[in-house]
């Protein structure tokens with residue numbers, strides 16, 4: 001099995017120089033999943049933003065959380081949306097809601113066969129996928145079935 | 148509510164026009180020329196001189212600049228130009244609302260709402276600028292699209308499939324409900340000579356055996372990609388009977404987005420919706436009608452799953468009724484109980500980002516549809532399910548005044 005779900009060739013995620021998601025991408029490289037939480041009102045917030053949408057504080061912390069969750073939705077892709085994926089189909093994209101908080105969801109791939117069935121509600125655990133040879137290097141968070 | 152603060156019966160569509168519709172990249176005309184031709188056709192339909200247009204309203208970052216249009220058409224006095232925010236087709240009815248607001252507030256007299264698209268020039272919704280990255284060498288991606296793209300969730304089909312799957316899970320929606328939306332559109336297109344799929348019928352077996360794009364979407368659950376242009380002319384309601392055609396009065400228009408619907412990485416609190424819960428409440432309140440009063444529906448199809456959500460969120464049926472209401476028989480004019488996309492819509496007439504659906508809604512009010520519903524006093528048009536912002540429109544006949 002390949003060490004990454006897709007071969008090289010998809011666009012490289014690059015944090016905006018000053019973008020609100022930069023600590024998230026930096027964390028993945030270090031095998032950590034970090035999510036925003038408001039220092040003042042303690043609300044979890046996702047996607048990342050400069051302001052808390054609940055209390056409007058600008059003091060948002062990045063909290064390391066366990067990469068565990070449940071499949072919230074999924075799709076099996078049969079028609080490659082980019083030529084580089086032509087030999088990768090079918091593949092499974094999952095939307096995972098983290099256990100740490102409702103409405104904090106991440107998109108990833110379900111590791112293993114592209115023909116396997118995913119189930120809404122199934123428990124999954126994160127697997128960090130490093131693209132160290134990429135320029136610049138980056139990491140993704142993939143998912144495998146969990147108990 | 149202040150009775151003056153409404154768009155109800157403040158304007159009417161008095162002219163509709165479109166170019167020939169083409170498959171993607173096959174238009175012989177440049178996009179700007181398509182826009183001009185559609186506007187001329189709408190003006191001719193209304194019996195209005197293009198010199199007397201004084202406003203332009205569009206959406207989806209339309210590339211055909213209002214000032215260039217006004218200059219090219221020799222508009223005597225440009226008074227109003229507006230662009231509805233949002234890159235997708237969710238702004239179509241919003242652009243009608245903006246035009247009506249301009250007329251109602253005395254800012255303009257005769258406003259054109261239009262959409263033009265030539266995808267041989269720039270392909271919509273695919274790669275490149277639409278995704279915020281270059282498809283050339285060493286592509287990089289930043290911002291919101293960095294969350295899905297590295298996982299192969301790149302074009303709208305894959306991303307909307309996630310939303311549709313969850314919706315089907317939550318409400319027990321069968322694949323047959325999505326199929327019925329597609330079959331009804333194709334059935335209507337067989338009577339519409341303008342339709343791209345005119346003469347190309349679809350049946351159950353062909354749908355079932357068609358390839359998956361991204362589950363739960365088959366090929367025939369997805370809109371086409373087309374070139375063309377479409378436009379409508381709006382004037383104040385009290386002037387509307389001076390023109391050549393029966394007016395289609397604006398009963399209501401509403402645009403917007405539910406609470407944090409666009410939260411990145413698919414993190415909306417109310418995820419498995421098409422984003423109409425607040426828009427439809429305001430729409431029917433302004434219109435003074437209920438969903439039961441709607442005689443015919445034109446619902447923007449990017450994907451059939453979004454149509455099913457949109458219809459439910461507009462109160463046309465209860466969640467538990469989805470599978471029983473969404474049948475070919477019910478959705479097909481003239482005698483179905485919920486005639487849907489009676490020109491063939493985006494699946495089978497043309498993907499004109501909603502403007503062809505506005506035109507079809509007006510034709511149903513006039514009694515000029517290729518698939519005319521016997522009595523149409525209220526027509527509903529829904530723009531751009533699952534994006535943000537979205538918008539919706541209610542048109543009414545003379546009987547609603």
Ligand SMILES: [Zn+2]
Pocket residue numbers: 038039040041042043052053054055056057
């Ligand atoms: Zn806060």
